[in-house]
Amino acid sequence: MNSFTEENYLKTIFHLSVKADGPVATNSISELMGNKAASVTDMLKKLAEKDLIHYVKYQGVSLTNKGKETAIAIIRKHRLWEVFLVEKLGFKWDEVHDIAEELEHIKAPELVDRLDAFLGHPSHDPHGDPIPNSHGEFQKNEWILLAKMNPGQTGILSGVSEHSTVFLQYLEQQGLLLGTRIKLEEIMAFDGSLKLVINQSQSLSISREAAKNLLMLHEN
Amino acid sequence: MNSFTEENYLKTIFHLSVKADGPVATNSISELMGNKAASVTDMLKKLAEKDLIHYVKYQGVSLTNKGKETAIAIIRKHRLWEVFLVEKLGFKWDEVHDIAEELEHIKAPELVDRLDAFLGHPSHDPHGDPIPNSHGEFQKNEWILLAKMNPGQTGILSGVSEHSTVFLQYLEQQGLLLGTRIKLEEIMAFDGSLKLVINQSQSLSISREAAKNLLMLHEN
DNA sequence: TTAAAAATTTAGATTAGTCTAAATATTGTT
DNA sequence: AACAATATTTAGACTAATCTAAATTTTTAA
Ligand SMILES: [Mn+2]
Ligand SMILES: [Mn+2]
Ligand SMILES: [Mn+2]
Ligand SMILES: [Mn+2]
Numbered sequence: 001m002n003s004f005t006e007e008n009y010l011k012t013i014f015h016l017s018v019k020a021d022g023p024v025a026t027n028s029i030s031e032l033m034g035n036k037a038a039s040v041t042d043m044l045k046k047l048a049e050k051d052l053i054h055y056v057k058y059q060g061v062s063l064t065n066k067g068k069e070t071a072i073a074i075i076r077k078h079r080l081w082e083v084f085l086v087e088k089l090g091f092k093w094d095e096v097h098d099i100a101e102e103l104e105h106i107k108a109p110e111l112v113d114r115l116d117a118f119l120g121h122p123s124h125d126p127h128g129d130p131i132p133n134s135h136g137e138f139q140k141n142e143w144i145l146l147a148k149m150n151p152g153q154t155g156i157l158s159g160v161s162e163h164s165t166v167f168l169q170y171l172e173q174q175g176l177l178l179g180t181r182i183k184l185e186e187i188m189a190f191d192g193s194l195k196l197v198i199n200q201s202q203s204l205s206i207s208r209e210a211a212k213n214l215l216m217l218h219e220n
Numbered sequence: 221m222n223s224f225t226e227e228n229y230l231k232t233i234f235h236l237s238v239k240a241d242g243p244v245a246t247n248s249i250s251e252l253m254g255n256k257a258a259s260v261t262d263m264l265k266k267l268a269e270k271d272l273i274h275y276v277k278y279q280g281v282s283l284t285n286k287g288k289e290t291a292i293a294i295i296r297k298h299r300l301w302e303v304f305l306v307e308k309l310g311f312k313w314d315e316v317h318d319i320a321e322e323l324e325h326i327k328a329p330e331l332v333d334r335l336d337a338f339l340g341h342p343s344h345d346p347h348g349d350p351i352p353n354s355h356g357e358f359q360k361n362e363w364i365l366l367a368k369m370n371p372g373q374t375g376i377l378s379g380v381s382e383h384s385t386v387f388l389q390y391l392e393q394q395g396l397l398l399g400t401r402i403k404l405e406e407i408m409a410f411d412g413s414l415k416l417v418i419n420q421s422q423s424l425s426i427s428r429e430a431a432k433n434l435l436m437l438h439e440n
Numbered sequence: 441t442t443a444a445a446a447a448t449t450t451a452g453a454t455t456a457g458t459c460t461a462a463a464t465a466t467t468g469t470t
Numbered sequence: 471a472a473c474a475a476t477a478t479t480t481a482g483a484c485t486a487a488t489c490t491a492a493a494t495t496t497t498t499a500a
Contacts, residue, residue: 225487256488
């Protein structure tokens with residue numbers, strides 16, 4: 001069995017692999033996990049030893065099939081627990097990420113599938129991320145960053161790429177919930193901030209920083 | 221914050237304190253936890269340092285108020301999760317102890333009380349043990365061991381003092397569920413085994429070993 | 441009341457995961 | 471191509487939790 005720590009490394013490597021399409025760099029893992037690069041190197045050796053990653057000194061890493069399966073299983077648990085916390089226990093979407101960070105490491109093999117059934121096999125977590133099924137399959141969302149859209153375009157806010165409480169509370173305060181229709185009116189030349197119209201009525205301005213974490217689906 | 225390991229020691233010491241009324245011996249902790257006595261001594265020093273136990277070299281330990289509160293909080297979580305697993309996820313009572321052993325260490329402070337409310341503030345876990353409330357209060361059950369009863373006496377099976385899967389499956393197979401009315405007919409002179417009548421109809425024989433783990437309430 | 445047995449603690453070692461500082465390899469730039 | 475900057479790895483050290491073997495204390499019982 002893998003330790004709590006090994007699982008967190010695998011999950012981090014998985015998330016980084018999705019973005020960058022080459023191998024994942026030691027430093028990027030170090031940065032995302034808040035560990036020093038030297039510590040990361042030690043762990044990479046151990047994960048390679050266990051056939052969870054492909055590791056070539058100085059050349060970065062990628063997940064083996066075994067490693068990918070393991071990572072996806074953890075992500076599945078994380079997202080199912082987030083649904084549980086919001087749907088059943090009444091937590092708000094900005095309160096559940098850290099709790100799920102603990103719950104995702106519970107090992108009991110029966111538990112996940114029973115939880116999934118209890119929740120009615122949800123397809124997405126409270127932040128819009130797809131939940132892998134028990135075979136590890138899940139659809140890739142056709143998301144486009146709000147920050148990449150052009151003035152005049154419209155879309156539905158369907159996900160967030162940052163799960164921190166501060167960010168999610170900010171969104172809620174601005175009325176930016178998942179499912180909100182957003183029209184990008186204008187991009188300010190001065191600071192790149194975005195002028196929006198939400199739900200065809202309310203107008204609102206947000207920073208480019210914020211827009212980089214908002215995932216949109218085109219209407220159709 | 222206390223580590224996973226420290227929490228398990230506190231819980232073990234609490235359970236041992238309930239039985240033996242003097243201080244708890246190093247060896248008894250060692251035996252129950254499956255660790256060597258030398259390891260226990262190391263941990264006792266650490267727990268004493270953190271004011272969770274009273275520890276006098278060679279004289280055994282007892283919990284401080286702080287230690288007792290901590291232990292009860294963990295037991296509360298353990299028992300609530302067991303109820304969740306049985307009531308909501310459909311696990312059987314013999315499958316949940318080990319899973320709860322993991323879940324009891326989840327730290328999120330909001331979680332417990334929300335779970336408690338979601339479950340409708342249950343008073344007992346699936347094995348008949350009382351669940352402490354959020355202030356750490358819980359009634360002591362007036363249990364008597366089946367093995368201590370006399371022939372002719374009748375009672376309701378209300379708890380078990382052993383939570384292992386093998387034992388619980390054995391009980392289920394014999395039709396010995398919580399709530400069953402049991403009349404003790406006779407104690408065999410040869411091996412001390414007990415002849416029972418359950419629910420006023422079915423007759424059944426069990427070992428003294430089994431009877432030592434069955435907790436009865438007198439009818440009234 | 442003293443010697444043997446049992447319980448407990450100490451000493452010294454090991455493993456996982458982390459760190460800092462130093463060494464080495466890779467990449468980018470003149 | 472050579473040097474500087476950056477990225478990565480190695481070396482050596484630390485903490486938490488465990489172990490074995492040896493030393494010490496307490497208990498039992500002759
Ligand atoms: Mn999350
Ligand atoms: Mn995690
Ligand atoms: Mn239990
Ligand atoms: Mn535990």
